[in-house]
Amino acid sequence: MYFMKKQERDSISLTINNERISVAAGTTIREAAAVIGVNIPGFCHLPGRKDTSEPCLICMVEVNGEMAEACRTQVAADMVVRTTTPAIDKHRRQRLEYLLSFHYGDCKAPCNLTCPGGINVQGYVNYIAKGEYGAALALIREQNPLPGIVCRVCPRFCESRCRRVLIDEPVAINHLKRFVVEYGRQSAPPLQPGPATGYRAAVIGGGPAGLSCASYLRQFGHEVTIFEARERLGGMPRYAIPSFKLPDVEIDRELETIGGLGFQVRTGKRWGRDFSLQDLREQGFDAIFAAIGIAGQKKNDLPGAEYTQDALDFLQDLRAGKRGAAGTRTLVIGGSQLAVETARCAMRDGAEEVTVVYQRAKVEMNAHQRDIDEAEREGVQFFMMAQPL
Numbered sequence: 001m002y003f004m005k006k007q008e009r010d011s012i013s014l015t016i017n018n019e020r021i022s023v024a025a026g027t028t029i030r031e032a033a034a035v036i037g038v039n040i041p042g043f044c045h046l047p048g049r050k051d052t053s054e055p056c057l058i059c060m061v062e063v064n065g066e067m068a069e070a071c072r073t074q075v076a077a078d079m080v081v082r083t084t085t086p087a088i089d090k091h092r093r094q095r096l097e098y099l100l101s102f103h104y105g106d107c108k109a110p111c112n113l114t115c116p117g118g119i120n121v122q123g124y125v126n127y128i129a130k131g132e133y134g135a136a137l138a139l140i141r142e143q144n145p146l147p148g149i150v151c152r153v154c155p156r157f158c159e160s161r162c163r164r165v166l167i168d169e170p171v172a173i174n175h176l177k178r179f180v181v182e183y184g185r186q187s188a189p190p191l192q193p194g195p196a197t198g199y200r201a202a203v204i205g206g207g208p209a210g211l212s213c214a215s216y217l218r219q220f221g222h223e224v225t226i227f228e229a230r231e232r233l234g235g236m237p238r239y240a241i242p243s244f245k246l247p248d249v250e251i252d253r254e255l256e257t258i259g260g261l262g263f264q265v266r267t268g269k270r271w272g273r274d275f276s277l278q279d280l281r282e283q284g285f286d287a288i289f290a291a292i293g294i295a296g297q298k299k300n301d302l303p304g305a306e307y308t309q310d311a312l313d314f315l316q317d318l319r320a321g322k323r324g325a326a327g328t329r330t331l332v333i334g335g336s337q338l339a340v341e342t343a344r345c346a347m348r349d350g351a352e353e354v355t356v357v358y359q360r361a362k363v364e365m366n367a368h369q370r371d372i373d374e375a376e377r378e379g380v381q382f383f384m385m386a387q388p389l
Helices: 002-010 027-037 086-101 108-114 121-129 135-143 147-153 173-183 209-221 248-259 275-284 311-319 338-346 369-377
Strands: 011-016 019-024 059-064 066-069 080-082 202-204 223-228 262-265 287-290 327-331 354-358 382-384
Touching: 011 027, 019 027, 027 080, 086 121, 108 121, 121 135, 121 173, 135 147, 135 173, 147 173, 147 248, 202 209, 209 223, 275 287, 287 354, 311 338, 327 338, 338 354, 338 369, 369 382
Parallel strands: 011 080, 202 223, 202 287, 223 262, 327 354, 354 382
Antiparallel strands: 011 019, 059 066, 059 080
16 A cells, blocks of 8 residues: 555656646656657757766757756656647757757768778777677678778778877777787677578679678578689689788688688689589579679780780789799889789889889879888889870
8 A cells, every 4th residue: 555655656747748647756758758659859868878968959848838858857747748839840940950050070970981891980999999809890790791801901991081180190990900800700709691591692703702792692591602713712812912911811711700601612613614604594593693803904005015014913923922023123004002012012022123103193193192101111113293105
């Protein structure tokens, strides 16, 4: 009997939008309105958290004819609340215009927006700050199945837009990714295949695109077979990206991780030589994904082009262990990332003098500035504003 009396004493009756309700003492107007399905808009209030910041004042309502904050004002006996009136609508419009007048930031962090892979940068950086390295790596893998490869060759677009640069320097986002790849491997949950769907997919090409596609398809529950022309999976990262930037052991670790999903691999099978699309259809594949990599490069049509060597071929030969192709003096024509990588590798191949020639200014080169700086420190010369004849 005492309990019933206490309940009655702690229950408060009020009227919201002409509807009489009873709620517990200490309930805010916004919480009380939610009981009857009335949503009062607001930006600043988070349930279960004490508000300390400047209120947005979007949630203002009329209480007995006076304006009050719905998210902070507690209910009182016989309170009459109106959540929508012409005066309230006018106030909310004016308040919203005021808030937007100095809303310089993006509603989504610029580091996330700039990332080509759409990785939740803020999310995994916060996980790292808490020491939850496995959770951070799992979050990265949701959008990037090959973080151990990407963290060593990433152009770091996220860092170029980091707001921290307005204060001192950008957060070292890519180094944090590389850190968590090293320290989160053991605690990160393994990738799991989804429930079997009965569908079969063929992936042509075992490079980053093909491996990423296979990883996602297996997590969706589809059967996957990868057809790779070379003897090993990895694509350009394994056969062209310089080993001083991306060692084979890192590629093998990533392959081991996604290989646990259980897809089939057929190496030494080249499209057009060993099979056709019709062959794959006849084998019962429901879908085919072609990840054949770089289709071709722009040919050099300058007089004397027969004396030049294709940069991609040079990098692949060097990665395969063939040395001495750079000679004593090497001229690299172009301003792409490939050109700068070629120049750095030529220095490592024993060339005494390496010069990159480009028809525009250095700031207009497509290569990343940090790689240009590294090349200069290694002795590469840059001859700008010049067009070979």
